[in-house]
Amino acid sequence: MSDMQRAITILGATGSIGASTLDVVARHSDRFRVHALTAHTNTGLLIRQCLRFRPRYAVVGTPEGAARVREALHDKNCRTEVMTGPEALEQVASDPAADTVVAAIVGAAGLSATMAAVNSGKRVLLANKEALVMAGPLFMAAVGSSGAELLPLDSEHNAIFQCLPRNFSHAGLTDNGVRRVLLTASGGPFRDTPLEELRSVTPAQACAHPNWSMGRKISVDSATMMNKGLELIEACWLFDIPGSQVEVVLHPQSIIHSMVEYVDGSVVAQLGNPDMRTPIAFALDYPHRIDAGVEPLDLVRVGHLDFQRPDSTRFPCLRLAYEALKAGGSASVVLNAANEVAVAAFLESGLGFTDIPVVIEETLAGCASGSLRTMGDVLDADSEARRVARAALQRHAGGPG
Ligand code: NAD
Ligand code: MG
Numbered sequence: 479m480s481d482m483q484r485a486i487t488i489l490g491a492t493g494s495i496g497a498s499t500l501d502v503v504a505r506h507s508d509r510f511r512v513h514a515l516t517a518h519t520n521t522g523l524l525i526r527q528c529l530r531f532r533p534r535y536a537v538v539g540t541p542e543g544a545a546r547v548r549e550a551l552h553d554k555n556c557r558t559e560v561m562t563g564p565e566a567l568e569q570v571a572s573d574p575a576a577d578t579v580v581a582a583i584v585g586a587a588g589l590s591a592t593m594a595a596v597n598s599g600k601r602v603l604l605a606n607k608e609a610l611v612m613a614g615p616l617f618m619a620a621v622g623s624s625g626a627e628l629l630p631l632d633s634e635h636n637a638i639f640q641c642l643p644r645n646f647s648h649a650g651l652t653d654n655g656v657r658r659v660l661l662t663a664s665g666g667p668f669r670d671t672p673l674e675e676l677r678s679v680t681p682a683q684a685c686a687h688p689n690w691s692m693g694r695k696i697s698v699d700s701a702t703m704m705n706k707g708l709e710l711i712e713a714c715w716l717f718d719i720p721g722s723q724v725e726v727v728l729h730p731q732s733i734i735h736s737m738v739e740y741v742d743g744s745v746v747a748q749l750g751n752p753d754m755r756t757p758i759a760f761a762l763d764y765p766h767r768i769d770a771g772v773e774p775l776d777l778v779r780v781g782h783l784d785f786q787r788p789d790s791t792r793f794p795c796l797r798l799a800y801e802a803l804k805a806g807g808s809a810s811v812v813l814n815a816a817n818e819v820a821v822a823a824f825l826e827s828g829l830g831f832t833d834i835p836v837v838i839e840e841t842l843a844g845c846a847s848g849s850l851r852t853m854g855d856v857l858d859a860d861s862e863a864r865r866v867a868r869a870a871l872q873r874h875a876g877g878p879g
Contacts, residue, residue, distance in 0.1 A: 484510050484601075484762070487570050489591050490582035491515035492523045494693045495605040495631065498754045499580050500527060502762060502770055509763060514570035516583070516591075519543060525550045528558045534575070535559050537566045567591040572598035578762070580631070581606040584695050585818050586860055589613060593853065599624040603761045605631040607712045608818075612811045613856050614715040628716070629761035634661050634709055635716055636757035637735035637748035642717070644765075651719045659713060660737040660745070662729040663788065664689050666700040669730065673792060679831045681824065689732035689752045698821045702834050703788065707799020708817075711810050714803060721803045726796065728786040733775065751775050794835040798842065808848045808859035815863035816841035816870075823871050833874045840870040 486503060490496045496515075503510045512531040517524040518539035525547055528536050536551075536558050538544040544562040551558050561569070571579055571594040579595035580603045581588060588606040593613065595602050597620050604610065610617050621628050630636050638661075643654055651659075667686055668676060685697040692700070699705035706726050713724055732752040739745045750756045751773055759770035790797055795817070802809040820837040823829035829837070844866040850856055 485513040487514040487576040492517040492520040495582035513576040568594040571595040601627040634736040641738040641746040658739040703793035704795035811859040812863040816867040819867035841867040
C-alpha cells in the first residue's frame with residue numbers, strides 16, 4: 479500500500495475530526511486522495527471542501543441541502559456527484575473504490591454507515607465511539623469476519639494502541655503481559671468548579687474545553703466525564719479487556735494520552751501536544767509515520783505533569799458507565815441514547831447540567847435489559863431508551879414541556 483495513493487472517504491467531513499483529517503490529507507497529496515465527503519447540514523463548508531479536494535462523491539443530510547451543493551459545484555465546474563439520505567451514506571462507506579473510511583459522524587447517527595464500512599472490510603479510522611459503545615459485540619465480530627482493519631482515532635485509544643506490542647493478540651491482553659490500561663482524562667472545564675455552581679453552568683462554559691477544540695456534543699461529554707465513560711467501554715471492546723483492568727486517571731495537562739502497564743512493572747505512555755492530527759496521521763498511513771503539522775512537544779515549557787483520582791461525586795456519569803459496562807447487553811445502548819437525549823436538552827432546551835446524569839440514571843432504571851444478537855436489537859434498544867429518556871426529561875425543570 480505504501481507506493482499507492484489511498485482513497486479516503488470521510489463520514490462527517492465538516493466536523494472537528496473531519497476538518498483535522500482533511501488538514502493532514504492536504505499535507506500529503508502524493509499519498510492520499512479524497513474519494514467521498516459527507517455532511518449533515520453545513521453545506522457552505524462542504525462546498526468549499528469539495529472545490530478544494532474534488533471528491534468523486536459528496537453526501538448531504540437533506541435533499542434541499544444536496545440541491546444547494548449540487549448547484550454551487552456545477553457553477554464551478556466541479557464534477558462531484560452529490561447524493562442524500564442514509565442509503566447514500568452507507569453506499570459511500572462501502573464503495574469498493576475507497577480503501578480507507580474515517581468514521582467521524584457524531585453519535586448514534588453514525589452507526590449504520592460505520593458498520594457498512596466495517597462490513598465491507600475497509601481500513602476504518604474510528605472516531606465515532608458511540609457506534610462501538612452501542613454495538614460492541616456485533617461491531618467486533620464484524621471486524622473479525624470482514625477482515626476490516628480497525629484503527630482508533632480517539633486520542634486515548636490511539637495512545638493505547640501505540641503502547642501495546644505490535645501484533646498484540648486479541649485473545650486477551652493478559653497474554654501479552656498487560657496488567658492494566660490507564661486511561662487519562664483532563665477532567666474538562668469543571669474539574670475545579672465549586673460543586674454548588676455546577677447546576678447553573680451554561681452550554682458555552684461546558685463547550686469551552688481547556689485543552690481540546692472539539693464538537694459541541696463531545697465537549698459536553700468531556701465536561702460531565704461521560705466521554706471517559708464511553709471511552710472506557712470503547713477500550714474494553716477494542717482491546718478485549720475487562721473494565722476492572724481499566725483505570726481512569728485525571729491528568730489536567732492532556733500531554734500523556736494514555737498508558738499501558740505491564741506485569742514486569744513497566745508503564746508505557748504516549749505523549750504529545752493535544753492535537754487530533756497526531757492520531758489521525760498515525761492511523762491514515764499506519765504503520766508509516768507522516769508529518770501531521772503538529773507543533774513539537776516542549777516538555778520543559780509544560781514543566782510538570784499532574785495526576786489525580788477522579789471525584790465520583792463530581793462526575794456521576796463515570797460511575798454510570800462502569801455500571802452499564804458491568805450490566806452488559808443493551809445497557810450500554812441505553813447509556814448512550816439517554817446521554818445523547820440529555821446532552822441535546824442541555825444544549826438546546828435548558829436542562830440543567832447536573833440533571834444530565836439524573837436523566838441517564840432514570841433511563842437506565844426504566845429500561846428492561848436485553849441481549850444484543852442483531853443490529854435490529856441495538857436499534858430497538860436505542861429507540862426505546864430515547865422514549866424513556868424523553869419522559870425522564872419532562873420530570874426535570876427545563877425539559878420540553
Ligand atoms: P462535530 O459535531 O464537530 O462533527 C460531527 C460531524 O457529523 C459533522 O460533519 C456533521 O455534519 C455530521 N453529522 C452530525 N449529525 C449527523 C447526522 N444525523 N447524520 C449524518 N451526519 C451527521 O463532532 P466531532 O467533534 O468531529 O466528533 C465526531 C466524532 O468523533 C464523535 O463521535 C466524537 O465523540 C469523536 N471524537 C472527536 C474528537 C475531537 O477532538 N473532536 C476526539 C475523539 C473522538
Ligand atoms: Mg478521547
